[in-house]
Amino acid sequence: MIYFDNNATTPIDERVFDAMLPFMKTMYGNPSSVHRLGRIAKSAVETAREHVAALVDAEPSQVIFTSGGTEANNLAINSAFGKLAISAVEHSSIFEPAKRFDFDVIPVNRDGLIESKTIAELIEKRPDFVSIMLANNETGVIQPIAEIAAQLNERGIIIHTDAVQAMGKIPVSFKQLGVQMMSFSSHKIYGAKGGGALIVDKSVSISPLLLGGGQEQNYRSGTENVAAIVGFGKAAELAKAELDARQTRMLSLRTMLENKLAQFSKVTIFAQNAPRLPNTVLFGVDGIDGELILLKLDQKGICLSSGSACASGASEPSPVLIAMGISPEKAQTAIRVSLSHQNTPAEVLEFIELITPFGA
Ligand SMILES: Cc1ncc(COP(=O)(O)O)c(C=O)c1O
Incomplete structure (x- = not known):
């Protein structure tokens, strides 16, 4: 998993x-x-x-x-x-x-x-x-x-x-x-x-x-x-004791994930240019419902969310993305990867492999 x-x-x-x-x-x-x-x-x-x-x-x-x-x-x-x-x-x-x-x-x-x-x-x-x-x-x-x-x-x-x-x-x-x-x-x-x-x-x-x-x-x-x-x-x-190490680790995983995602033409990373937490990547694949990807990846043992956990399961697009002026269609594609310092580069690579068939 x-x-x-x-x-x-x-x-x-x-x-x-x-x-x-x-x-x-x-x-x-x-x-x-x-x-x-x-x-x-x-x-x-x-x-x-x-x-x-x-x-x-x-x-x-x-x-x-x-x-x-x-x-x-x-x-x-x-x-x-x-x-x-x-x-x-x-x-x-x-x-x-x-x-x-x-x-x-x-x-x-x-x-x-x-x-x-x-x-x-x-x-x-x-x-x-x-x-x-x-x-x-x-x-x-x-x-x-x-x-x-x-x-x-x-x-x-x-x-x-x-x-x-x-x-x-x-x-x-x-x-x-x-x-x-x-x-x-x-x-x-x-x-x-x-x-x-x-x-x-x-x-x-x-x-x-x-x-x-x-x-x-x-x-x-x-x-x-x-x-x-x-x-x-x-x-x-x-x-407190491990903050620096955790931050560095999460950021290196996030950078790796985002660099890989950037190779897919249909991927948008939301709020990419804003200062963001070192562990969070909210992205979407054009034309594909985020919820669909989430459910398919769940079958492969990957746990993620489409937007906020409480909104998951509801078909409403994320109010956060709507507030940012993103269209409901685009908002509907959102998938959230939220990393931990406990994750590994191998897990990021496996994730990339698994989402590639979605036309990413
Ligand atoms: C930004 C934010 N505020 C508040 C909460 C609620 O915290 P708790 O789950 O401890 O009630 C969450 C949890 O998802 C959150 O992400």
Whole structure:
């Protein structure tokens, strides 16, 4: 089997699994308990908090653990006030909660990027809260969040960024980006599903989604998912130590794949000219439905997605590509390869061989 769907989820790193296991077996204490088992769990949660904060250059006290990226995004949007604006390429976990508000949509250009003049126009509309993702899950396009945040901060506008796909793939600094909130997810960085975090600048007020025992500084009540949190911390620690090597490896595989694809006249790589994650290639073969290629390759043991995983199976073209001004027919051809540092050049070559019969 070849696994090229790492933006949907990543396999758990063996070292992460080993770190988690004791917290499901012998060290099962509740972090709120005063006795020794409780203290062990509490201390493990706090160590994980330090690792997550270190990976994204934030303070541990700014980390609120959640059940994943979706909850982190919902917590951020739930804390929005006044006029809300979100980008046209956000994940459904931003779009859906935003529908509770009257919100503006910030357009992207043909490369999937938000331009500086678009932000200047947005500011004219006087929004109070803006959410723009750092890296897109389908195209891999990286937005210039630091510049955008500087423009917005100057006017006192709050900005949240969904950095779920950026974490562990490119350097991310909460301090340098200048945003007030940032979302992350553990299972995109070789941790377990069901773990994530919202990083929050405490000058901003947060409206909790869950009320109860007051865990996570009252921002997220509920007994902590200790094993998942410990795994997230371990995954963050490893990602920080190995970030350079992982980036280099993914980029060399991506370059190899793109060079091979460039030899096929009917292939388009979407957003090719924009700054992109080192692991993501969204492409299409003219006239061939991406879903069809996906299903045929699945029979050969290759795992990939056509656009976002949640949109897979639905026949609607990707809203992200439509927002970029791509025609629905062309958008329908999209197939996403999302690589991992664990992939090999041999896997890329096998993939190329298998898609060649599709007239690539
Ligand atoms: C950009 C982005 N945001 C948020 C999420 C949701 O994260 P989770 O699966 O942890 O809820 C995803 C997952 O696909 C994503 O790609």
